[in-house]
Each structure stands twice: as structure tokens, then as C-alpha cells.
Amino acid sequence: MKVIKALVTGLVLAAFTAPAALAAGGAKPLHDGKTEVPDWPFEGPFGKFDKASVQRGFQVYTEVCASCHSMKLMSFRNLGENGGPFDSDDDELTEALVKEFAAQYEIDEVDDIGDVVSRPRRASDPFPSPYPNDAAAAAGNGGAIPPDLSVMAKARHGGATYIYRLMTGYPDDTEIIDDTIHFNDDHTHGELHQPSGLYYNPYFAGDVTANWHGDPRHKPYGGFIAMAPQLADGRVSYMDGTEATNEQMSADVAQFIAWASEPKMENRKSLGFAVMIYLFFLALLVYFSYKAIWRNVDH
Numbered sequence: 001m002k003v004i005k006a007l008v009t010g011l012v013l014a015a016f017t018a019p020a021a022l023a024a025g026g027a028k029p030l031h032d033g034k035t036e037v038p039d040w041p042f043e044g045p046f047g048k049f050d051k052a053s054v055q056r057g058f059q060v061y062t063e064v065c066a067s068c069h070s071m072k073l074m075s076f077r078n079l080g081e082n083g084g085p086f087d088s089d090d091d092e093l094t095e096a097l098v099k100e101f102a103a104q105y106e107i108d109e110v111d112d113i114g115d116v117v118s119r120p121r122r123a124s125d126p127f128p129s130p131y132p133n134d135a136a137a138a139a140g141n142g143g144a145i146p147p148d149l150s151v152m153a154k155a156r157h158g159g160a161t162y163i164y165r166l167m168t169g170y171p172d173d174t175e176i177i178d179d180t181i182h183f184n185d186d187h188t189h190g191e192l193h194q195p196s197g198l199y200y201n202p203y204f205a206g207d208v209t210a211n212w213h214g215d216p217r218h219k220p221y222g223g224f225i226a227m228a229p230q231l232a233d234g235r236v237s238y239m240d241g242t243e244a245t246n247e248q249m250s251a252d253v254a255q256f257i258a259w260a261s262e263p264k265m266e267n268r269k270s271l272g273f274a275v276m277i278y279l280f281f282l283a284l285l286v287y288f289s290y291k292a293i294w295r296n297v298d299h
């Protein structure tokens with residue numbers, strides 16, 4: 001009886017709260033069954049990063065994102081670790097590449113007599129940050145602080161897929177006339193006015209009600225983000241000749257951030273597999289020992 005009562009209460013509650021949740025809006029689901037998201041090679045128990053993609057994503061990060069976003073948890077030496085952009089079979093080569101890359105950036109240090117001097121960064125130094133502090137970051141971005149990207153793939157639901165959707169989700173330039181986006185599909189008809197300095201993105205959590213002129217029951221998903229679209233086709237020239245479409249750059253930078261968020265993933269997975277094999281043989285051994293020990297005992 002108690003179970004039935006609990007069930008009924010649950011159903012009644014769900015019936016009342018579901019429409020409220022819908023009305024409050026929210027970000028567009030990452031998987032809609034219509035448009036494709038990349039098939040990430042690093043997912044699953046044997047997943048590995050696609051190194052070429054991580055390398056391209058690193059290029060996108062340094063050439064585009066690094067002008068606003070820090071990656072404070074990354075040191076240059078991490079770039080040579082397993083699955084990283086400078087990882088290779090030749091340890092000396094990896095070390096030389098990391099060293100040369102780090103030396104392009106400078107860091108300030110206080111010397112013996114108290115003067116501030118700059119020196120080239122070393123492999124053990126952290127990545128440079130674009131802004132000295134949060135106040136400067138906010139001042140440079142209309143009041144919004146570009147979040148640190150070191151562990152962004154862990155910090156947001158959906159990880160790399162979210163980053164991919166966010167970067168590819170902005171409406172096309174041609175759909176925006178005088179800061180107004182015109183919606184006209186099967187479901188959503190109306191106009192959405194973009195506040196100045198903010199950009200509509202269906203995957204960014206928020207609420208567009210106040211700026212929506214159309215049927216309130218069919219308002220668009222998402223919200224307004226303070227980051228302008230960053231990855232127009234051809235934004236970078238890939239060193240490996242891959243065509244730099246918006247989707248390609250977004251997938252690559254998402255994979256790079258996924259690697260940076262868990263640089264030891266490949267080690268963890270191969271260790272996990274070794275442990276499974278070990279446990280399997282241990283279980284066999286225990287089973288046959290048990291059989292052998294009790295063989296002559298009646299039971």
C-alpha cells in the first residue's frame with residue numbers, strides 16, 4: 001500500500017513539475033538525433049586520443065582561444081606526455097620540441113637584487129595567462145570572465161560534446177539581421193533580439209524569454225553568451241593540411257581540451273585493463289585451489 005501511495009505521489013508531482021521545467025527553458029539537448037556529433041576515439045574502455053586531432057586542437061587553442069582563456073593547470077612539459085600534442089616515440093625529440101615551444105614565451109622573475117627580469121619559459125613553467133587577473137579579464141570581455149579551460153571537459157555536462165556543440169551552435173551570420181535572429185522552422189516561429197555584446201547560442205544555459213517575440217510556448221532553447229563566435233571557416237591554417245572548417249576546428253579543440261582535462265587517461269585505461277586480466281587469472285587460481293583442497297572431503 002505504501003509503495004502505491006509513493007508511486008501516485010511521484011506521478012502527481014511529476015505531472016505538475018514537468019511543464020514548469022519545460023517553461024523555464026534550458027539549453028538544447030546535446031544529442032538531437034538529427035545532427036551529428038564527432039565519434040570521440042577516446043571514449044570507451046580502450047579509448048585513445050587521436051593524436052593528430054589533439055595536435056590540431058592545440059594549434060586552435062594557441063592561435064585563437066589563448067588570447068582570452070587561460071589553462072592554468074597546464075605546464076609546457078605536459079605537452080609531451082602520453083597522448084599529448086608533442087608526444088612521440090623519441091623522448092629526446094619530444095623534450096626538444098617542448099623546450100623550443102616553451103622558450104617562445106617569457107615569464108617575469110624577481111632576481112637576486114629585487115629587479116623584475118623576463119626570461120624564456122622552461123618546460124616546467126605553466127602556460128602563460130592572457131590576463132593578469134579576473135578584473136582585467138572581465139574588463140576585456142564586457143564584464144564576463146573567460147573561464148579557465150584546463151579541465152573544461154570535466155567541468156561541463158557532456159564534456160567534449162558540449163564544447164563542440166557550443167562552438168558550432170551559433171546561428172549563421174546570414175540568419176542575423178540588425179541583431180535579430182529570425183526563427184522559422186517547423187516548431188519555432190518568431191524573432192529573437194540579441195542584447196549588445198551578447199550572442200545567442202542554443203547550447204549555452206540561459207533564458208531568452210525577455211528577448212523573444214513569438215509564441216511563448218515555443219521559444220528557442222539556450223541563452224546569450226558573452227563570447228562571440230570564434231571559429232569561422234578558415235580561422236587557422238592547419239599545419240597538416242586538414243581543411244579548417246568550423247566543425248573540424250571545434251572537434252579538434254574539444255579533443256585537445258578533453259586530453260588536457262585528463263592527460264593520464266590512456267595510462268589509467270591500460271592499467272585498468274591489466275588489473276582486469278590479473279583479477280581474471282587470480283579468480284581462476286582461487287577456484288581451482290578451492291577444488292583441489294576440498295577434493296577428498298565429503299560435502
Ligand code: HEC
Pocket residue numbers: 060061064065066067068069141144145146147152156163166167204224225226227228230231253
Ligand atoms: C575574445 C575572447 C574569447 C576568445 C578568443 C575565446 N573565448 Fe571562450 N569565452 C569568452 C568569454 C568572455 C566567456 C564567458 C562567457 C559568458 O559567461 O557569458 C567564454 C566562455 C567559454 C566557454 C564556457 C561556456 C560555459 O559553458 O560557461 C567555453 C567552453 C569556451 N569559452 C571555449 C572557447 C574556445 C574553445 C575558444 C577557442 C576556439 C574560445 N573560447 C575563445 C571569451 C573568449
